Amino acid sequence: MKSKRSNSLMGMAFFGPALLLLTLFLFLPMLLTLIFSFTDYFALSPDLTHFVGLENFSKIFKDELFSSAFWNTVKFVLIIVPAQSLGALGLALLINKVTICKKYFKVAFFIPVVMSLAVVSNLWMQIYSPEGILNTMLSNIGINTQPFIHSADQALPSIAIMSVWQGVGYQMIIFLGGLQAINPALYEAAEMDHASGWQKFKDITLPELKPLCVFVFITITIGAFRMIVQPMVMTGGGPSHSTYTLVYDIYETGTVNWEIGLASAMAIVFTVFVVILTIIQTIMTKDKEGKHANKKTKNG
Amino acid sequence: MKKGISIGIISLLLSGMLSGCGQKNVNPGDVTGYDEGEAYISMWVHTIEDTPEGQAYKESVEQFNEKFNGTYFADLEFIPRNDSGGGYSDKINASVMSGDLPDVITVDGPNVAAYAANGIIQPLAELTDEERSVYLDSILEQGTYDDKLYALGAMESSVGLYYNKDILQEAGISVPDAEHPWTWSEFTEILEQLKPVMAEKSGYPLDMTFPVGEASIYYYAPFIWSNGGDLVSEDGLTVDSVFNSQENISAIKYFRSLVENEYMSKAPIEKLFESGRAAFKFDGAWEVNTIYESYPDIELGVAPYVVSDNWEGGRYTPTGSWAYAATSKAKNIEAATELVKWMSGTDSGVLLFENTKSMPSTYAAYDQITLFEDDENYKALYEQLRDYGHPRPKTPVYPQVSTSFQQALESVGLSGKDAQKELDKSVERINAKLERYTRK
Numbered sequence: 001m002k003s004k005r006s007n008s009l010m011g012m013a014f015f016g017p018a019l020l021l022l023t024l025f026l027f028l029p030m031l032l033t034l035i036f037s038f039t040d041y042f043a044l045s046p047d048l049t050h051f052v053g054l055e056n057f058s059k060i061f062k063d064e065l066f067s068s069a070f071w072n073t074v075k076f077v078l079i080i081v082p083a084q085s086l087g088a089l090g091l092a093l094l095i096n097k098v099t100i101c102k103k104y105f106k107v108a109f110f111i112p113v114v115m116s117l118a119v120v121s122n123l124w125m126q127i128y129s130p131e132g133i134l135n136t137m138l139s140n141i142g143i144n145t146q147p148f149i150h151s152a153d154q155a156l157p158s159i160a161i162m163s164v165w166q167g168v169g170y171q172m173i174i175f176l177g178g179l180q181a182i183n184p185a186l187y188e189a190a191e192m193d194h195a196s197g198w199q200k201f202k203d204i205t206l207p208e209l210k211p212l213c214v215f216v217f218i219t220i221t222i223g224a225f226r227m228i229v230q231p232m233v234m235t236g237g238g239p240s241h242s243t244y245t246l247v248y249d250i251y252e253t254g255t256v257n258w259e260i261g262l263a264s265a266m267a268i269v270f271t272v273f274v275v276i277l278t279i280i281q282t283i284m285t286k287d288k289e290g291k292h293a294n295k296k297t298k299n300g
Numbered sequence: 301m302k303k304g305i306s307i308g309i310i311s312l313l314l315s316g317m318l319s320g321c322g323q324k325n326v327n328p329g330d331v332t333g334y335d336e337g338e339a340y341i342s343m344w345v346h347t348i349e350d351t352p353e354g355q356a357y358k359e360s361v362e363q364f365n366e367k368f369n370g371t372y373f374a375d376l377e378f379i380p381r382n383d384s385g386g387g388y389s390d391k392i393n394a395s396v397m398s399g400d401l402p403d404v405i406t407v408d409g410p411n412v413a414a415y416a417a418n419g420i421i422q423p424l425a426e427l428t429d430e431e432r433s434v435y436l437d438s439i440l441e442q443g444t445y446d447d448k449l450y451a452l453g454a455m456e457s458s459v460g461l462y463y464n465k466d467i468l469q470e471a472g473i474s475v476p477d478a479e480h481p482w483t484w485s486e487f488t489e490i491l492e493q494l495k496p497v498m499a500e501k502s503g504y505p506l507d508m509t510f511p512v513g514e515a516s517i518y519y520y521a522p523f524i525w526s527n528g529g530d531l532v533s534e535d536g537l538t539v540d541s542v543f544n545s546q547e548n549i550s551a552i553k554y555f556r557s558l559v560e561n562e563y564m565s566k567a568p569i570e571k572l573f574e575s576g577r578a579a580f581k582f583d584g585a586w587e588v589n590t591i592y593e594s595y596p597d598i599e600l601g602v603a604p605y606v607v608s609d610n611w612e613g614g615r616y617t618p619t620g621s622w623a624y625a626a627t628s629k630a631k632n633i634e635a636a637t638e639l640v641k642w643m644s645g646t647d648s649g650v651l652l653f654e655n656t657k658s659m660p661s662t663y664a665a666y667d668q669i670t671l672f673e674d675d676e677n678y679k680a681l682y683e684q685l686r687d688y689g690h691p692r693p694k695t696p697v698y699p700q701v702s703t704s705f706q707q708a709l710e711s712v713g714l715s716g717k718d719a720q721k722e723l724d725k726s727v728e729r730i731n732a733k734l735e736r737y738t739r740k
Contacts, residue, residue, distance in 0.1 A: 042736065043393040044418035065729070130567045150567035152715055236512020240711045255390060256699045257733060258414075 036264035043258035056265035066266065068241055069249040072156060073225060076245065079160040080167075080224040085216055087164060088171035089209075093201075095172070096179045106176070110169040117166065121233035124162045125149065128234075149235050152242040159230045159243055167223060171216045178212045179205070214285045218278055225274050246270050331375055333365055338373040339635040342402035343643075346388040346622060349378045352655035357454075360648040364639060372635050377402065396420055403630035404639050407451055409442045409620035409691065410514075410698045413536055416445040417696035417737060421625040423448040425637040434646065438619040438689035439661045445694060451623035452644035453661040455652055458585045458685040459519050459618040460677070461606060465599035467579045471497050478683060481604035483611065484554050491563040494579050503577025506564040510555075510713055516706035517692060518618050519582045523551040525690050526616040527608035531705065536695030537738055539730045543704070544723035551608065552723065555713040566714060574598065588677050589657045602680040605688070619689035621658070659685065697733040704730055 037056055041049045060066050095105050112120060127134050128148035135145050148158045186204050195203070228247040231237050237244035237252075250270065254263030328336045343361070347354045361376040381388035389411075395401045407415055415421045427449065432440060436456060443451035463475065471494055476482060482490065494505040510516050517531075524531060529547030532539055558564050565572070573581035574595045580603075581587070591600045605617045624643050626636035642648060649660030650668050659682065666672045672682045693701055704726035711717040 040736075042418075044396060044414060044420055046397045130565065130569050147567045150714075238512060238707070238710050240715050240717070241707070252703075255393070256703070257697075258393065258699075259733075 033264045033267055036261050037268045038265075039261045041259075041261035041264070043254075043260050049261070052261070056262050057269070059262065060266055060269060065241065065244070066246075066249055069244045069246050072242065072244055073227065073246045075156055076160055076163075076227050077221060077224040079157060080164055081217065081220050083160070084164045084168050084171060084220050084224075085213070087168045088216065089175050091168065091172040092175035092179055093205075095176060106173070109172055112166045113169040115166075117229040118233055120162070120166050121230050125234050128158055128162075149243075150239065152239045155235050155239060155243045159227075159234060163224070163227065163230055167220070171220065174212055174216060175209065178209045182208045210285075214282065217285065218281055221277065221281065222274060225270075225277075326375065331373075334373040334375065335370070338369075338371060339632050341372060341374045341404060341630075341632070341635050341639050342377065343374055343404040343624075343639065344377050344379050344388075344391075344402050344406065346381050346406045346408075347378060348380045353652070353658075354378055356648070356652040356655040357643070360643055360651055363647065364642045367642070368638065372638060374404075374639050392420075399629070401627040401629045403632070403636045404624055404626055404643075406454060406622045407625050408622055409451075409453065410693070410702065412443060412451045412623065412625065413445050413694045414696040414698060415625065416448075416450045419628050421450050422628045422630065422633065423450055424452070424626060424640060425633050427637075427641070431641065434662045434664060435644070436661060436663065436686060436689065438685065438691055439623075439644070442620050442691040443623055443625075451625035452640050453621055453623040454644055455621045455649065455656075455658040456619060456661050456685060456689075457621040457659055458681045458689070459522075459582055459605070460585060460587065460602040460681050460684075461604070462573065462581045462583060462587060462591075463601045463603050464573070464576060464579050465601045467494070467497065467576070468601075471579075475601060475603045478604045478680070478687065479613075481607045481611075483607055483609045485609055487606045488557065488561075488563075491558070492561070495561075495563065498577070498579060501577050503572055504563060504565050504569075505579050506558065507569075507573035507578035507581040508558070508564040509568040510706060510709040511568075512706060514702060516709055517702045518620070520555070520709060521692060521705065522605055522616045522618060522690065523554060523608065524548050525614070526605075526611045527551045528610055528612070531693040531701055532695040536693065536697075537734060539701070539727050539734070543701070543730065544720065544727050547610075548723060549719045552708055552712045552719045554608075555709055556716065556719070559713050560716070585659055585678075585681050586657065588675075588681070600677055602677045602684075604680075605684065615688050615690040617684050617688040617690060618692075619685060620692050695734075696737050697730055700730050700733045 038051055038053060039049050040052045040055070091109055095102060095109075098105060126132050129135070130145055130147070130150075134148070138144075138146060147154060149155045182205065186208075187200060190200050190204060226247055227245045228251060231243040231245060231248060232251075235243045237248050246266070247270070250263050250266045253259050253266060326334065326340055326342070328334050328338065328340075334340060345354070345357050347357070349355070349358065357378075358376060361374050364372070364374050379388050379391050388406075392401070392405065401420070405421070407421065412421070432449075435452065439453040439456060440449065442453060443449050468475065473490055473493065491505040498505050510520075521531060524547065527547045527550060529545050529551060530542055531548075533542050559566060569577075572578040573583075574591065576598060588600065588602075591598050607616065624640040626633055626640060630636040644661050646660070646662045646664040646668065649662055649665035652658055653660055653665065653669055660666060660669070663686075666682055666686075671678050673679060692698070695701060708719075708722045708726055711722045712719045
């Protein structure tokens, strides 16, 4: 009995500091954000704060800028999620096959993940500039100078592509880990049955990687939703708000225009949306897994 | 034993965290130099210590403490900020809430109105006419809100219309004097004349962009002012039929014509002017030093800022920079004012110029710095600032006005959207932010 108590105390001692920090810097701010979202809290005059009920939320839904930020974010997600997950899978498969310089490729593709987003953004500004490396390459194959991040049509895809390049290494490593954990006996058995490469991929590799896919999908989606640094550094949300994202809007509202109350409400809307999306994603991927399992048992 | 350790660790962590917050209470002797009988003045500046700028502030404060030894003691704290001023203003915002503001802070010029309207800063103690007369008009104008003087500039700033002497000479273009700047139509003709010349150099007549951030309103609001327009009303609380006035629409359309006629590149090209591939460039006063130090091949000149055809000789050129103000927490306003006066004064201004080449706030400082007499470009920038300097709009919703202006420039200038529609949209957006001040 006594040792149990001291054990739990010891546990608390290890757990306590982390809990304390989490409470102070995560849970408390989250709670405050929720409370602030129902007030007109203004950073420069906190003494004049009133409860305004749902006013902030009705303001948000009427705000043209917020809705355009919302759609921009959705566009980012729609480009980044498929491109980055397929890219990561492709790279992982390639690296898995490569026998020489495997480490080199792994490191090379992973390096952008380690680099600061601000640095990567600045680098790509040079790449995308009218006299940058990309336009020089294009002019060599006879394509006119493209404005890239300086045009309202091309800015968003340009930034999305750069983001995929930056982030893909992380998911690649995860897939690579998954690939290496697949029991080679499965492939040997398939070979005995004269399975083609595609069949092996479809019936062994993909199903084995499925649990990882859920994780990869969700992390990429949430990451894409949180897009702010790249447009902030590269375009300032422009041209004509074409790369203005939700998190950018929250930042501008809260820190530049000092409207903490309104920004908190935006953050709440944003969080609820992402949570709902994540739940849907989880359910959808789980369902498939369930079906897959059923199929397996039937076949068995 | 183990229990003791764990509880010890937790309480240590807790106390460490709690002591991080809470008001600072400084007693004589706590800080070197702060002696019994001196009034303590705490001050924040928006930079880090290890920069030429930080060193200048540090030295100014040391001089202040020496001069007022026995009466006042100023305690300087450096608060880092990022390029857009983020870190520092976040710290101010947080301290407004927690009540931890020091006695004196630095404020970026355009934010004086918002800070004053929200009671973060208080009016300085009365300055005598003689004390006021040492400052440039633009400094006093920038620091005044609601007819009261709140802030005095640590430095001034200016934007030049720079030109490449060799290129203009080659094209046979002569530059007018400061009283007779080029008008828009004259400038258009010159750009048209330069276009083929610059095309040969695979460049453009103008090195110009509408960057996100403060630069756009800072560089290009003069086009509005010289056209008889304004961005906000006198009291800073109305924008309808001001921000979207006919004058402003024609000014914004002028920018569109610069883009449409390909006098400037739609997408920014790095170092166009510096590499001799542009005849003109709008840039801050710092550009002079950059050209002198890094591009000695460029023969640099400063032309008077371009004016609208309707210009009547009024003030219109860019000004404004960081200023010192006393917060509402300052109990001893006399002491705080004394420090503000010292930090914005001639000695501090000269020191800051020596370290950073930023333009001082007082006439006497310009007289002391020979560069403003000997170097024609510095001289031109100073005279432009002195005779034609116009502060940026004074309104508590300045950040929104600034972003709206940049967005209008970008949408109309670069993307060719309808000027009237874009400016009307801006008015709506600014009005939403103004609500807080107009309903009181």
